[in-house]
Amino acid sequence: AQSVSQHNHHVILSEAASLELGCNYSYGGTVNLFWYVQYPGQHLQLLLKYFSGDPLVKGIKGFEAEFIKSKFSFNLRKPSVQWSDTAEYFCAVNLNNDMRFGAGTRLTVKP
Amino acid sequence: DTGVSQNPRHKITKRGQNVTFRCDPISEHNRLYWYRQTLGQGPEFLTYFQNEAQLEKSRLLSDRFSAERPKGSFSTLEIQRTEQGDSAMYLCASSLAGVAGGLFYEQYFGPGTRLTVT
Numbered sequence: 338a339q340s341v342s343q344h345n346h347h348v349i350l351s352e353a354a355s356l357e358l359g360c361n362y363s364y365g366g367t368v369n370l371f372w373y374v375q376y377p378g379q380h381l382q383l384l385l386k387y388f389s390g391d392p393l394v395k396g397i398k399g400f401e402a403e404f405i406k407s408k409f410s411f412n413l414r415k416p417s418v419q420w421s422d423t424a425e426y427f428c429a430v431n432l433n434n435d436m437r438f439g440a441g442t443r444l445t446v447k448p
Numbered sequence: 449d450t451g452v453s454q455n456p457r458h459k460i461t462k463r464g465q466n467v468t469f470r471c472d473p474i475s476e477h478n479r480l481y482w483y484r485q486t487l488g489q490g491p492e493f494l495t496y497f498q499n500e501a502q503l504e505k506s507r508l509l510s511d512r513f514s515a516e517r518p519k520g521s522f523s524t525l526e527i528q529r530t531e532q533g534d535s536a537m538y539l540c541a542s543s544l545a546g547v548a549g550g551l552f553y554e555q556y557f558g559p560g561t562r563l564t565v566t
Binding site for chain 1: 452481483488489490491492493504539541554555556557558559560
């Protein structure tokens with residue numbers, strides 16, 4: 338079945354630690370990839386997106402993600418997290434206007 | 449604020465009642481999407497419109513669910529004869545339409561309507 342998998346359900350880090358959140362998808366063909374973030378009490382916001390070209394994309398707030406086609410992966414990274422990065426992070430794949438989301442990874446950053 | 453707005457933000461209803469939610473997209477966006485999100489899950493696609501035309505519906509959208517976008521601007525999502533399993537956050541998003549060749553624009557989400565069916 339076509340799906341988007343986020344392997345980490347809940348990640349707890351201390352401030353300044355490095356972050357990598359995994360995302361794998363099972364669709365073939367051309368896909369557009371996104372990471373959305375949902376801060377506590379707020380709505381979903383776009384962090385970054387990949388459509389084509391350079392597989393390393395940079396987003397807002399120091400986040401970046403790398404598209405590895407051979408691994409069907411689009412992992413999110415940040416070299417040094419801050420307390421304000423505490424949020425839920427969703428990977429999404431847009432295939433023919435049908436946006437499929439992963440189940441989300443809750444990130445807690447301890448001050 | 450020129451983002452996507454949704455009303456009401458919260459709705460509590462008794463099982464068997466009908467409810468209607470409204471979504472106002474970003475004004476220049478011609479695509480409008482509805483999603484449902486339950487606790488611990490990502491948003492699940494329900495349906496989308498391009499202008500006033502409803503172009504796709506998920507199998508999740510049972511006969512009790514209907515969505516409209518009569519003038520190609522705001523949209524309503526109605527749930528008839530609500531069931532406890534309908535309790536969820538209902539999200540609306542809007543975007544520009546993709547051009548031929550597969551360029552998809554990102555979707556901008558509203559704050560959601562939280563439905564509780566008692």
